[in-house]
Amino acid sequence: METGGNDGPVIEVRDLRMRYGSADVLRGVDFHVGRGEVVALLGPNGAGKTTTIEILEGFRLRSAGRVRVLGTDPGRGDEAWRARLGVVLQSWRDHGRWKVRDLLDHLARYYTPYRRPYDPDELMALVGLTGQADTMLHRLSGGQRRRVDVAVGLVGRPELLFLDEPTVGFDPQARQEFHELVRRLAELEDTAILLTTHDLDEAEKLAGRILILVGGVIVADGTPAELARQVSGKTEVRYTRDGERYVENVEDGTAHVRDLFARYGDAIGDLEVRRARLEDVYLAMVRDFESEQRGEAA
Numbered sequence: 001m002e003t004g005g006n007d008g009p010v011i012e013v014r015d016l017r018m019r020y021g022s023a024d025v026l027r028g029v030d031f032h033v034g035r036g037e038v039v040a041l042l043g044p045n046g047a048g049k050t051t052t053i054e055i056l057e058g059f060r061l062r063s064a065g066r067v068r069v070l071g072t073d074p075g076r077g078d079e080a081w082r083a084r085l086g087v088v089l090q091s092w093r094d095h096g097r098w099k100v101r102d103l104l105d106h107l108a109r110y111y112t113p114y115r116r117p118y119d120p121d122e123l124m125a126l127v128g129l130t131g132q133a134d135t136m137l138h139r140l141s142g143g144q145r146r147r148v149d150v151a152v153g154l155v156g157r158p159e160l161l162f163l164d165e166p167t168v169g170f171d172p173q174a175r176q177e178f179h180e181l182v183r184r185l186a187e188l189e190d191t192a193i194l195l196t197t198h199d200l201d202e203a204e205k206l207a208g209r210i211l212i213l214v215g216g217v218i219v220a221d222g223t224p225a226e227l228a229r230q231v232s233g234k235t236e237v238r239y240t241r242d243g244e245r246y247v248e249n250v251e252d253g254t255a256h257v258r259d260l261f262a263r264y265g266d267a268i269g270d271l272e273v274r275r276a277r278l279e280d281v282y283l284a285m286v287r288d289f290e291s292e293q294r295g296e297a298a
């Protein structure tokens with residue numbers, strides 16, 4: 001379906017290409033995002049993550065390829081289509097003298113011809129800004145300011161939310177609260193979310209699926225567990241048996257642990273099961289790509 005469909009993927013990208021001057025930044029990117037999915041787009045600096053997101057938002061025109069967002073080509077999206085998207089950019093520096101509630105109230109009006117926006121008080125409660133409702137934006141701390149950015153992205157109850165490095169500048173508590181908010185949005189509101197981050201723990205915690213963009217193509221697409229298996233295929237199991245330490249690398253951690261308890265029961269202690277972390281996987285994939293490049297250049 002070409003327009004406005006509620007079925008099928010929320011984002012569909014096929015053979016997306018982007019060239020700036022003579023530089024090919026995207027060289028055939030393929031992926032999709034389904035309704036209510038949280039997907040993290042990872043990649044080194046300059047990989048083309050912001051370019052990809054801005055093409056999907058309709059802020060940049062692609063060089064080639066097929067792109068559909070909520071059933072529409074973003075290059076031709078109208079206001080009604082745009083009202084179904086939420087965008088959280090790198091921090092917003094305008095409107096310093098506006099109070100938080102007034103800003104959200106003002107922005108909510110923009111959506112009313114198209115959909116039922118959040119009530120500003122409900123939205124401030126959702127993002128943890130109730131105490132700052134009457135504070136001017138330029139008096140907020142960096143983390144509070146970022147919450148305003150998130151609230152601005154959410155005000156129209158988007159079906160699809162783009163988050164570009166959402167938690168830069170958050171303290172650990174704000175970060176954790178933000179993670180809970182993202183989970184709630186995906187579960188209760190069925191909002192699909194595409195986020196970019198350099199924080200791999202954050203990606204692993206939040207995203208059901210990870211995309212790794214390197215060299216202008218998606219080199220990995222899967223759950224964190226699937227990517228870990230692709231790279232190492234092994235799970236590390238550590239334990240003590242009768243006080244002696246053991247570290248073993250096995251294919252199937254669950255089966256191995258079951259076997260250990262069946263054989264040794266209470267003699268097993270201090271059990272830890274660790275599959276490759278997303279960070280290990282990510283660094284291995286970027287390294288592989290770079291060494292391939294060097295091979296080709298030679």
Ligand SMILES: Nc1ncnc2c1ncn2[C@@H]1O[C@H](COP(=O)(O)OP(=O)(O)OP(=O)(O)O)[C@@H](O)[C@H]1O
Nearest residue numbers: 020021023025043044045046047048049050051052
């Ligand atoms: N308007 C533009 N004109 C020319 N080149 C551009 C333009 N925008 C981006 N680029 C180049 O395209 C490449 C990808 O940039 P982009 O901002 O999409 O990367 P990114 O993955 O978001 O990086 P980061 O992690 O550093 O934010 C970079 O080499 C950048 O210099």
